[in-house]
Amino acid sequence: MKQLSPGQQNQVPFVSVEHMTSIVLAQGVETFLSELTDYIEEDYKRWMLFDKTPRVASHSQEGVVELMPTSDGEIYSFKYVNGHPKNSKKGLQTVTAFGALSDVDSGYPVLLSEMTILTALRTAATSALAAKHLVLGGEEKKGSSLTMALIGNGAQSEFQALGFRAILGVEKLRLYDIDKTATRKCAENLEKLGFQIVSCGSVDEVVLGADIITTVTADKQNATILTDNMVGAGVYINAVGGDCPGKTELHRDILLRADIFAEYLPQTRIEGEIQQLDPDHPVIELWEIIQGKSDWKKGGKNVILFDSVGFAIEDFSALRYVKDLLLKTGHYQLLDMIAEPEDPRNLFGMLQNSRKSAA
Amino acid sequence: MKQLSPGQQNQVPFVSVEHMTSIVLAQGVETFLSELTDYIEEDYKRWMLFDKTPRVASHSQEGVVELMPTSDGEIYSFKYVNGHPKNSKKGLQTVTAFGALSDVDSGYPVLLSEMTILTALRTAATSALAAKHLVLGGEEKKGSSLTMALIGNGAQSEFQALGFRAILGVEKLRLYDIDKTATRKCAENLEKLGFQIVSCGSVDEVVLGADIITTVTADKQNATILTDNMVGAGVYINAVGGDCPGKTELHRDILLRADIFAEYLPQTRIEGEIQQLDPDHPVIELWEIIQGKSDWKKGGKNVILFDSVGFAIEDFSALRYVKDLLLKTGHYQLLDMIAEPEDPRNLFGMLQNSRKSAA
Known part of the structure; x- marks a missing residue:
């Protein structure tokens, strides 16, 4: 060194x-x-x-x-x-x-x-890296037609938006937060940077037409931000906010019809959305995709879920x-x-x- | 706060x-x-x-x-x-x-x-605290007649000496290190501070007449610094140097005739001298003595061993x-x-x- x-x-x-x-x-x-x-x-x-x-x-x-x-x-x-x-x-x-x-x-x-x-930046970079491989098959900047819903418009939200634009080319955003002032703040910051923004009044509204749903809320509890009926076939969910025991964002039914990807399973089983599932529920580690070691292929009707908790x-x-x-x-x-x-x-x-x- | x-x-x-x-x-x-x-x-x-x-x-x-x-x-x-x-x-x-x-x-x-x-200071303070309770029954400064052998005269040795003087009143030291220049350095530093020093040429020599033996060597291996025949009945051993798996300083036979005290057993079983013993060998945690929760009494013929590894x-x-x-x-x-x-x-x-x- x-x-x-x-x-x-x-x-x-x-x-x-x-x-x-x-x-x-x-x-x-x-x-x-x-x-x-x-x-x-x-x-x-x-x-x-x-x-x-x-x-x-x-x-x-x-x-x-x-x-x-x-x-x-x-x-x-x-x-x-x-x-x-x-x-x-x-x-x-x-x-x-x-x-x-x-x-x-x-x-x-x-x-x-x-x-x-730096943590806000590396979380966004990791989300973008996962989406590059899981949404675009490893290629960059081919997603300019994609729309991302951003649920949770707090401290990390703008970094997520910029990560998805830098790596995937995403320009179209739909924003929602239970706190309207957070959405206003996020929209103001991102509009200045040229994003096309739609601010929404509910979760039901924000997910309409979204190809990618990023959840980045902060409650320390099992908060069902997304329920099963809100998420269409083939949608990509980038679940960032649930990251400790007892803190999740997604209804269990969504997980049951998803292809699930995680950073490091021994940690994610404790902290991630998959804490709601059986400990042997099939989940693929992201490195397997990045290294081409998995035979998973995109294209089914399943939801694709990156259950991000952040890894060392x-x-x-x-x-x-x-x-x-x-x-x-x-x-x-x-x-x-x-x-x-x-x-x-x-x-x-x-x-x-x-x-x-x-x- | x-x-x-x-x-x-x-x-x-x-x-x-x-x-x-x-x-x-x-x-x-x-x-x-x-x-x-x-x-x-x-x-x-x-x-x-x-x-x-x-x-x-x-x-x-x-x-x-x-x-x-x-x-x-x-x-x-x-x-x-x-x-x-x-x-x-x-x-x-x-x-x-x-x-x-x-x-x-x-x-x-x-x-x-x-x-x-600060680590050198806290290690010495912890050693002195243990000896205060295990040698002097919790009273301070009653040990001015005691002689301490100091095996390993490196970076931590002077702090150990000062800790035992500050808390127990120990003035008489016998020094030994495989590296004679380390002993000379330690002797010079401590003589200036008024200690009575005898520098020794071997472990056999350094332990002669010692009431307290402090081992603070640094090798990352199982180094048998002390063998059974060197340690008399009732001697107090402050074993500081052995502090990770595969790094010990005492022969197992000494441990088998010792009353053993440790900081936190789940850690010391892995890192301390007692990694050489069965995992259920009786060991008393220091807090039990300090809180008066143990019925252990000094005075037998057993060696008394503080198996220090340092705790958070x-x-x-x-x-x-x-x-x-x-x-x-x-x-x-x-x-x-x-x-x-x-x-x-x-x-x-x-x-x-x-x-x-x-x-």
Whole structure:
């Protein structure tokens, strides 16, 4: 792994919120999403190399705090992320995150980064990657005639829209949220960017004519956002909001007539929509499609469901991409994070010498 | 949980290596260790409140990277820590660490800190806390006549010595390391602080007349540092170095004639000296002694063994202590770590607005 600052392994590059904003805007949001999708796809193509483990969750009444580690044997990554649905009523983010990359050979961290913005981007990039393979058979930008319904118009919604435009070419959106001000906010943001928007007053209305339905709501409960009668044959559902035990968005009947795809089954069985199904209900992992290892073919009458909960490898890819952009953009600061005594066995001497130099 | 900077939850206080050094020296190392021992003891007294889970380890040929989370229902903490025995040959630290505290109700991080120095301190404080209860029956500073053998004179050794002086009053030390320059370094550091030091040429020699034997070596293998014939009846062993699968320091025969104490059994059965024993071999958890819940009494001929591997609650206590010192000492910087849009649902608008203000 390349050093950012040779000989200064005690200095860890940190990407703040301001730095991340500058990096994303310097690339352009859609270019960032497009390149990030490529990084995630690369890592899905070497899926077997990774250490994979369901995330480590600490649940409380108000929400959940999770750690998401993974490693490809050369680089290790983890993300800290919370999910607190009531936060927005307090003026706080529902989801905040930060994370790090480190060098497996030495164990030293090599990047620390904000990941609140980055998580919204990698979630959208993963959704777009899945849809590229499951809707367009792996080809990009052939979906400009497709209409996407976007249910849930909160913090992640615009990123989803931009991801689907960057990768699939989707321009036509139908928006719905139980909170009309959220829909207005989302519509205003996206109209400026040239999308064709229809704002809707109900779920029944928003799904009319939609080829793709993206659900990205935030309630921590089993909220049946979509019922069976609302979803026509062959529709593609990108289910993003249900992502912890007891938090789902789809009626079970939809799942029973769907071809279902997931990121990492041991995690999705606990957290995804499929927590409503038997633990041996057939589900295909996305990497199998991306690597051409599955004989699944699009074209039946079944609904196609990507049951997304977010997996550690996507964060790994996102941090890897940000690290590759650091030298190019220069948007980071160095943190004095690792104690570096002249003699590594003399950590105590380093403390003592500070006393002398301070005296 | 008190805010450091009211109304600025997006700014997270960060304690760098330099800040940590300043904090520890401002308190004085032994005062720091003594107060930290009190914090750990407080948390051991409310053991049942904590979420407890074995650490999440990612092993490679060169070492291990671990995440250690816990929560008391109000505060959540985690530590990132690596263990790479060959690092010191490359001029790097064997163990480096950093960690965070966050507010369970909002999920927002409230402290990020270096923990390389802090881990050495909390390990020593935990060792001293265990010895206070297991050697002195819970009383402090009654052990000035005791002699401690210190096997392994690397980065953690001086902290162990200072912990045992701060809490038990131990002044007499016997030192041994396979690397004589490590012993010389340790002796020089500790003689300046008034310890009575005997440097020894072998393990057989170092344990002569020792009441307490602390083993704090770093090899990632089953290294039989101590064999059965070396350890007399009633000796107290503080075994710190063995802390992952396949890494032990004591011969099994010692364990078979020892009263054994551990931090958290589901973790220590995997990582500690007792990985050499049957999974149902009787072992007492330290909190049971500290809370007076065990009827174990000192005084038999058995060796007494504290099979320390380090547990997440000790890091929780250490971060809690550092956080309490921040306002007093002022040694921290604020990091722009959490995205804070005016409307929490409008993360994308925050990005867009940065574009405008940059234009």
